[in-house]
Amino acid sequence: MEEPLWTPSPEFKRTTGMAAFMAFVNERHGRDIDTYEALYRFSVDEMEDFWPAIWDFCDVRAETRGERVLVDGDKMPGARFFPDARLNFAENLLRRRDDGPAILFRGENFVEKSVSWAELHDMVARFASALRKLGVKPGDRVAGVVPNMPETTAAFLAAASIGATWSSCSPDFGERGILDRFGQIEPKVLVCCDGYYYNGKAFEITDKVAKVVDQLPSVEKVVVIDYLGKSREAAAQMARGIAMENFLATGDGGEIAFEQLPFDHPLYVLFSSGTTGIPKCIVHSAGGILLKHLSEQRLNSDIRPGDRVFYFSTCGWMMWNWLMTCLASEATLVLFDGSPFAPSERVLFDYADAVGMTHFGTSAKYIDAVKKTGWRPRDTHDLGSVRAMMSTGSPLAPESFDFVYDAIKPDLHLASISGGTDICGCFVGGNPYEPVWRGEIQGPMAGTAADVFSQDGTPLAHGKGELVCTKPFPSMPIGFWNDPDDRKYLDAYFSRFPGIWCHGDFAEWTDHGGIVIHGRSDATLNPGGVRIGTAEIYAQVEQIHEVVEALAIGQDWDDDTRIVLFVRLRDGVTLDDDLVKRIKTQIRTGASPRHVPARVIQIADIPRTKSGKITELAVRDVVHGREVKNKEALANPEALDLFQDLPELRE
Structure with missing residues (x-):
């Protein structure tokens, strides 16, 4: 019988910010909330009580909050949170002035x-x-x-x-x-x-x-x-x-x-990756970012005063912005700049022990890369301070869940999270109040009405579809820069399902109430008209020892689409018939026959964005002879040249 990889003990649950917030809500509103499901329902069904409760529980500092919580709450976009409030974001992050x-x-x-x-x-x-x-x-x-x-x-x-x-x-x-x-x-x-x-x-x-x-x-x-x-x-x-x-x-x-400024005063301009044209300038509000991050950090991430929070990120990825807000919870920021593998794969774990990290944030690719070295951090490091490990950037494979609990630490809370630059936060992620199941994100974040829709716009209890959000939330962008009529903004998120935020992820609910992200829906493969997420293929092929990483695209072929899989192999390894067979067998047995690629091609490098995400769309454009409009968005744009005029793509 399947068992969860981690279950919080009653003692652990009692110490969480989630438990403290439940007690706060119960006292204020006369409720009896004692499960995350009940808290979540309160957060999305009674937003005009939930967000003021977050404000007060987290002691948001402001000149005024005002009486109104949500105006035009039935509109998305168009809804406005706390329209009468005046506050300053930095003031909320600089609460302390001591020698700690x-x-x-x-x-x-x-x-x-x-x-x-x-x-x-x-x-x-x-x-x-x-x-x-x-x-x-x-x-x-x-x-x-x-x-x-x-x-x-x-x-x-x-x-x-x-x-x-x-x-x-x-x-x-x-x-x-x-x-x-x-x-x-x-x-x-x-x-x-x-x-x-x-x-x-x-x-x-x-x-x-x-x-x-x-x-x-x-x-x-x-x-x-x-x-x-x-x-x-x-x-x-x-x-x-x-x-x-x-x-x-x-x-x-x-x-x-x-x-002291309005709640929706612009705090950040974040940029889309820009691999399909000039980057979109996404404008985020000070109040919206503050409340959304406080909710994610104090509840779903269980960040407490005095914690030491690390997230491996550059200043070009929204996880840097997310990390900055941890100061508002009076947590210490643990910053690292450089390569996480210089001089060896032990660098970040050395750092964790040296400074007493409580939260170790990284990417799914980093966890997989450590796994492929064969090293087991728990055999050489104490990691006693690490209470939670967070992973984002791409879907975390089931085998990487196994690796974390077997080779890193068996009693930490592993939170696979997913959101994006678009909201400077998460739609789905961790929950320290519930078990962690292999290969699953635990569920929707408090205050975000996440769902999965079919292609015709109906909710899916089972099966794969589009990740959406059906109700407004504070960190919706103010809009895009130089987009006065909001045309680009509306096209980006609301053109698919009017009045519903469509995030662009291909997702599926699980039997445990969790969720699996199968990759970006704009990179979804459609052989024979069946939608397949690229992450499903990567989860299988990257179990092959010889494969360092992979990239899958759909190639137009004979009035249909065929799957082409590119693999970067370990040094000295050459793709032969035996390895191709093992790759296809692994995909067939681990996923399904429909996931098996028509072509497997060895490639020396795979293009990725500055934040480390592989870019299927740019490769797909190269393969089909289309211009890649903004190669500067890539960390290694020269890798795109490797995909031009490959003879295997003409067979």
Whole structure:
């Protein structure tokens, strides 16, 4: 009989933020909620009670909240949360001002530091004051080409304290990729670094940023963070450049003037991956992000004051934005910049033990990559502090669930989560109050009415369909930048099912009330008219020892679609008939005969976005002779050349 991989003990459940919130709701509303199902139903059926309860339980700081909670709640888009509220996002993240650690940081083996709450407050105060002296005001944009380091956090919080809108990308972006993003939003201030470390090497970016600045006439000042020890000389080579230490010296310390702004004031501009054209600029609100993240973090992720929360992310992925909000729960941010495999696969686990991580956040690809090394972290590391492991970026395969509980730690809460840049949060994810079942995301997040729809728009209790959200939620985007009639915004999420958010994931409910994501629905394969998720194929083929990673597309063939599977193999391995047979057998027995590819082709590299996601759509375009419009969005755009004119695709 099937058993869950992890079940929370009664003692564990009593200590969770979920239990504390249930008690809070029961006392306030005279309820008797003691299960997650009951809490979830309350959160989506009684939103006008749930979101104020989150506000009060998490002690949101605001000039005023107002009486109205939800206006036009039957409209999506169009619904507005807390239309009379005035607050400041940064004020809610800078609650403490003591000597305890606010941020712990490692830049591979090159840089290590700890920043106290008092030090962070002072850095933000000086940065914000300096920005104000430049004339930065609410609604202006401050952009960053930055690593995931404490100075970046301070720069963001300084901008947010004024009401400026923050946007960032990682320093490995190319010149065109940076301009495609920031050229649209016209930042007033650009924050950058003098370079970064990756895989044991230093990379200077001064020349690249200088060229970018020359093409961004809106930029009035370039603030250069010192990372390689060359910020002063880097600033001297840039128009309007200044080293961060000199910039901070122009500001005043002391109290921060937190600008009180409407709930839906723009906090972030995040960008779509941009592999099918210029990236979309998705605008998120300060109040919506704060409430949605607090709900996800305090309830579903069980983040508590004093916890030490890590998520491996660059500043170009929305998980960085998500991680920043953990400060609002008075948790310490554990930041890492660089390669998670330099000098070995043990780096992040060494870090976890050294700093006492409570939450270890990473990607499904990272877990799979560690598994393929054959190393078992629990045999060499204590990991006693790690209470939860979170995984996102792509579906976590059932075998990776097994690996976490067998080879990493048997008594942690494994939370596979899924959402996206579009909502800067999650629709479905972890739940520390319920069991973890192999291969399943535990269920919908509190406050999000997630469902699975058939192609004709009816809910599916069983079978695969489109992941949707049927009711409004606070972190719906304000809209897209330079989209005055909301045409692009409506087309992106509401054209498939009017009034229903269609997320673009191919999903399925499980018998346990959990959910499985089968991949992006725009990459869904349709051989013989049957919809197949690419993640279903990857989960099988990546069990083959010789396969490092795989990518599947649908190729137009004989008035139908056939599945083509590309595989990147271990060094020294060549694809032969025996290996092709084993791959096909594994897919046939592990998934179904319909999942078996018509062609299996060895490839030297697989293109992926800057956040590590493989990009089936770009490969599909190359195979069909269509232009890939924005190769700068890729971490390794040269990999696309490998897919051109392959003779195997003509057979």
